[in-house]
Amino acid sequence: MEAIKFFNKKMSTVLISAAICGPVMMQSVQAVEPTDLIQPKIVGGGLANTSEWQFYTQILNSNTTTAFCGGSYIGDGYVLTAAHCVKNKPAIFLHVEVAGFTLNGGVGDRIQVAEKFVHPLFNTSTLNHDVALLKLEREPTVGQPVSLAQGSVEQYARTGDLITVAGLGRLSENGGRAGQLEEVDVPLVSDAVCNQSGGSYANVGDVAFCAGYPQGQKDSCSGDSGGPIVVDTGGQRVQLGIVSWGVGCARPGKYGVYADVAALRDWIDGIKAGEKPLSLSYLANQQLNDFALGAVVNHTFRIRNSGDSDVSINSLNLSASGVATSPVTTSDTCNSATLAANQSCEVGVEFGASQAGVAKVALNFKVDQSDLTYTANVSAKAIDEDVVIPDTGITPFVAGKTKPVNGQIYSYAGQCFKAKNTPGVWETPKAGSWFWSVTACATTPTVEPTIEPTVEPTMEPTVEPTVAPTIVPTIAPTVEPTQPPQGVIEFVLGQTKVNNGDIISYQGECFAAKNNPGTWEPPKAGSWFWTAVTCP
Incomplete structure (x- = not known):
């Protein structure tokens, strides 16, 4: 089985308008670089010239000194990073270190994160829209902001042109991490060639691009997620992408995938300009129970306005794929509805299958306040x-x-x-x-x-979540905050009793209880007793 890394590459929060601050004088920072050591190279690269990476930023938990992801300072007190790095972490537990070029070094400016903004269309299955912004409590006193690409990647680089990525991640697949900031040059790869790698690579395009060599050997790696990939043009360094994911590190035919900054620029600019982001809560992907061929599946999509401003839903439609028959709407309180804060609506559907296989149905909708198309997917296996x-x-x-x-x-x-x-x-x-x-x-x-399990709850080993082989996170290990989100029950296997509808926290994820789960029923996606939900 191939290990797929997140290189260190749904709904978020309410934006509070920031006060406009005066200009802050910033100075360059140089990392202390040992001269008597032989430095290993990061998957075919080498030590970075830190004077060219004054925007490089480390992302850390508030109670640790080791970065788990990278980022880039983009000015006005904002850091750009990958959504998968921070989506499950409250802002209060996040710090950044601007111009931090040494792992555990503390040579940059460490600042508390005030607010976190995750792209509303970030998809944990495909990793599309893998972008997040962190608003800092103050502007940094060191480093310099990086310029962001706009328009399209093709305006800055052609297929085959070398672009440069930097990070403090692993120096080889499953190897140790870099002690100093490393960089490597990799060529831009066309979407068509990238898609030929199959699997999750087939989804690359529109809001992501690939870079790397067909023979491998040079790549970004685990721990680099959220960091910048840049190009030098006209004497200026421009960020083209955000390190997102890839299969292994520097494997032949397995390219690095990067969130496309130019394609996501409108959202980035909107957050920085103080636009109030929408906050809609719904299940983007849900696996239903198997059903007999010839039977009818009934399902209800639910959409909740989890923000403060009214949201008007429009352009709602259903689509089918796989072996699903055309879905029929059985009830609808969403289309043309205006949802006040915390108000919900529902769309009931029923569908069947034309033959044995996986039946898929999608609810697609837009809101008046955005040009984005939102999609909620369900799938179920039809059994003959x-x-x-x-x-x-x-x-x-x-x-x-x-x-x-x-x-x-x-x-x-x-x-x-x-x-x-x-x-x-x-x-x-x-x-x-x-x-x-x-x-x-x-x-x-x-x-x-x-025979019931006999493992004492207090002696239970920590088990890493099992992740589908198409997307396996490989963010560098960190000390996670132990506090569950407010209003969420922390689930302890063998001890915690829950009622249907309770929201629980388990191994860094949140689930809603259903069908009366017992104390020994471990929460997991696709379970009869649990539904994966976005942590409040």
Whole structure:
């Protein structure tokens, strides 16, 4: 399995208008560079000339000295970075170090973050719109702001032209981190060539671009996320992109992916100008339960105005892909609706499938206050229940009807499964499920007692979240703040009892409880008992 890195590459907050400050005199900062050490090179690069990177900024937790991401100072008290670096971190727990060229060095100006703004269309599945702005409590006294690209990347560089990326990330895949700021030159890659790499690379374009060599060898790497990739033009250094993600580091045919600053410039400028950003809460991607071919799936999309200003929804429509039949609207309180602060609306839909496979339905909508198109996606797997096991005496599982018994073997969609942990009638058998184990289609099912986990909650090892192989975060390890978001229950496996609708925090993510989860049901995306939600 290929490891996909976030190189250190949905909804956010209310903007408070900032007071206009007078100009601040800023001086250049030089990192202390040892002269008696042989410096390793960052995946084919070398030490950066810090006089050319006076805008480089480290992103840190407020209680640590080690940066977990990079960024760039863009003037007026704002730092530009990647959305995936900060989306789950409250501003109060974030610091930056402007003109910080040494890991753990403290040579730059360390400043508290006052406000955080994440692009409203940032997608954690595709990593599109991977951009965020951090408003600082004050302007820095060192460093210099960088100029941002506008229009398009092609106005500054052609395919094959070398552009330069810098960071304090790993010097090789799974290797150690740089002690001093490193840089490397990589060529700009066309979207067409980048898309040919397959997988998540097929989504690159519009708001992201690729750079790197077909043979690999030179690249940005883990820990560099959020940092700048630049080009020198007309005697001026211009930031073209933000380090976003990639498969491994410097692998052949696996390019680095960068958020496109020019394509995202309007949003960046709007935040800096004091425009009040919209804040809409909805589930961008949701996996529904499997369903039998021929059955109808009912689903309700919910949209909430989590900001302070009224939002008017327009241009609402549904689309289908995969094996989904054309969706039908069963109810709609959203279209042409104006939502006041904290007000919600709903769109009910039903759809089926034309054949076995994955059925996908999207709700697309716009609001009067923005030109952006918002999309909420749901998908569900259609199972052909007519695919039967030869006559073995095994009970077939019928979703919504069969009441499973622990230890009993059931047939479903051409496979056999053994029930465990008391599955419900809607918990369809599938590999990797908490409730089912794939087993041979034996003729004599054996009933076995369910053994409950015996791990003491206080001795439970910390488990990193399992992430789909298309997008695996590799932000450098940091000490995370322990405080859960206000109004959110901190979930402890084996201890915390919750009610349906409760919002809980678990391993840095937030979930809404449903279907009466037990204390041993670990929160995770796609679970029957939990729905992944945006942390308040």
